Amino acid sequence: MDFGLVELSADDRALQLEIRAFLADLFTPDVFALEHETGSGFNAKVYEALGARGWLYPELPIEQGGAAFTPVQTRIMELELDRQDARVMMMKGTSSLPMAAIRKYMAAEVAEPILKECAAGRAVICLGYSEPDGGSDIANAKVRAVQDGDMWSINGSKMWTTGAHISTYTFLITRTDPEAAKHKGITMFLVPLHSPGVTIQGIRTFSGERTNIVFYEDVQVHDSMRIGGINNGWTVLHGPLDEEHSIGLDLNGGLSDVSIGAGFCRVLGASINEVARWALKTTGTDGKLMAENSRVLERLGSAMVDYEAGLSTPGPMGRVKASDVLVKQAAQLQDLVGPAGLLPTDAEGGIGVGDIEYAHRFAQGTATYGGTVEVFRTIIAQHVLGLPKAQLPGAKVFLSGKKK
Numbered sequence: 490m491d492f493g494l495v496e497l498s499a500d501d502r503a504l505q506l507e508i509r510a511f512l513a514d515l516f517t518p519d520v521f522a523l524e525h526e527t528g529s530g531f532n533a534k535v536y537e538a539l540g541a542r543g544w545l546y547p548e549l550p551i552e553q554g555g556a557a558f559t560p561v562q563t564r565i566m567e568l569e570l571d572r573q574d575a576r577v578m579m580m581k582g583t584s585s586l587p588m589a590a591i592r593k594y595m596a597a598e599v600a601e602p603i604l605k606e607c608a609a610g611r612a613v614i615c616l617g618y619s620e621p622d623g624g625s626d627i628a629n630a631k632v633r634a635v636q637d638g639d640m641w642s643i644n645g646s647k648m649w650t651t652g653a654h655i656s657t658y659t660f661l662i663t664r665t666d667p668e669a670a671k672h673k674g675i676t677m678f679l680v681p682l683h684s685p686g687v688t689i690q691g692i693r694t695f696s697g698e699r700t701n702i703v704f705y706e707d708v709q710v711h712d713s714m715r716i717g718g719i720n721n722g723w724t725v726l727h728g729p730l731d732e733e734h735s736i737g738l739d740l741n742g743g744l745s746d747v748s749i750g751a752g753f754c755r756v757l758g759a760s761i762n763e764v765a766r767w768a769l770k771t772t773g774t775d776g777k778l779m780a781e782n783s784r785v786l787e788r789l790g791s792a793m794v795d796y797e798a799g800l801s802t803p804g805p806m807g808r809v810k811a812s813d814v815l816v817k818q819a820a821q822l823q824d825l826v827g828p829a830g831l832l833p834t835d836a837e838g839g840i841g842v843g844d845i846e847y848a849h850r851f852a853q854g855t856a857t858y859g860g861t862v863e864v865f866r867t868i869i870a871q872h873v874l875g876l877p878k879a880q881l882p883g884a885k886v887f888l889s890g891k892k893k
């Protein structure tokens with residue numbers, strides 16, 4: 490791993506300043522207020538303004554709605570967005586997961602206009618994987634798609650479809666052959682969410698993020714919205730799933746985050762900064778600043794070490810490490826500052842903008858979404874360490890979903 494600094498050219502430095510100024514104007518207080526109120530991970534004004542410049546997916550060629558940024562320029566954009574509010578940009582990350590599969594497996598005349606709308610910030614794609622019966626074993630999906638000529642009829646329900654209420658499409662796993670082995674009987678669709686028969690019911694999570702249950706009742710979808718072959722959905726899903734699992738990530742020439750867990754760590758980073766500011770202006774019972782108290786410094790140091798470890802651990806290990814350190818340190822930091830650390834944004838007597846309290850609430854969900862840390866440990870054992878499939882008591886029933 491190369492920890493060396495990247496020297497920016499004069500042009501890249503100028504671009505960095507241009508992006509920074511543009512984002513500072515774009516991320517106005519009303520953007521944060523709306524996100525706090527809705528928890529949607531999305532803001533139409535922000536997405537469309539970025540899309541208009543090709544800056545939402547700036548690594549894409551210009552003809553695909555990007556800005557043909559180099560890897561260094563793409564990294565500059567990622568880091569500048571992180572300086573703003575990662576929460577508002579969540580649905581950009583979700584939309585981007587199926588985009589390569591859509592380009593690869595759908596007819597170009599159908600896919601290209603949709604992808605351009607995504608790049609322009611006018612269309613968003615959510616992930617319709619998990620179901621009420623279970624999210625870890627997504628190949629066991631039961632939402633049914635039945636073909637009738639050029640149309641498919643979709644019935645069933647999906648759970649935890651984050652962003653469905655603001656999305657244009659859902660990247661949907663359906664079961665098309667109930668008799669086949671579970672991985673061989675699924676087909677992927679890009680379902681327009683404004684279709685008749687789609688009902689979206691919101692769920693507000695502990696972190697304030699909104700997710701949804703989505704019901705599909707005789708939803709009619711044209712065959713042109715099928716992604717890849719019938720019953721070949723598992724092949725289509727591989728790319729987006731591997732990316733979400735941080736397997737074989739494109740590291741943008743070694744510049745990008747080494748795992749999806751880095752996003753979790755940024756929330757911890759914000760909390761550490763908040764505690765540091767608190768320590769620099771808060772006096773202890775001995776009359777000294779908290780920042781002069783060796784035990785406070787030791788605990789801040791421990792949080793920083795964990796934060797760096799979370800950011801630098803690659804692949805699926807990074808996903809688990811980042812969640813583990815966030816859960817542990819978010820609680821530790823809250824404990825360090827005392828009861829004021831329990832107060833949310835804008836509460837009287839709270840600390841800063843509530844980052845300490847938010848980190849603790851956000852941390853809990855990170856052990857679950859995008860695959861639980863338990864499932865990730867199995868992925869690490871099998872795909873990274875090359876160990877055989879788990880043979881724990883009951884594992885055959887648990888892992889395959891079938892009684893043996």
Ligand SMILES: Cc1cc2nc3c(=O)[nH]c(=O)nc-3n(C[C@H](O)[C@H](O)[C@H](O)COP(=O)(O)OP(=O)(O)OC[C@H]3O[C@@H](n4cnc5c(N)ncnc54)[C@H](O)[C@@H]3O)c2cc1C
Binds near residue numbers: 617620700859864887
């Ligand atoms: C805030 C939030 C947002 C989400 N957003 C989305 C989204 O946008 N789209 C989407 O499709 N899903 C989404 N999810 C769903 C998420 O991916 C699932 O919750 C997750 O995969 C676990 O599935 P489950 O909740 O059904 O738990 P289950 O799969 O029922 O698992 C229950 C428990 O069993 C354990 N377990 C299950 N299988 C194994 C195994 N093989 N080895 C060891 N332990 C195992 C799990 O770790 C867990 O502790 C979201 C979830 C949350 C909380």
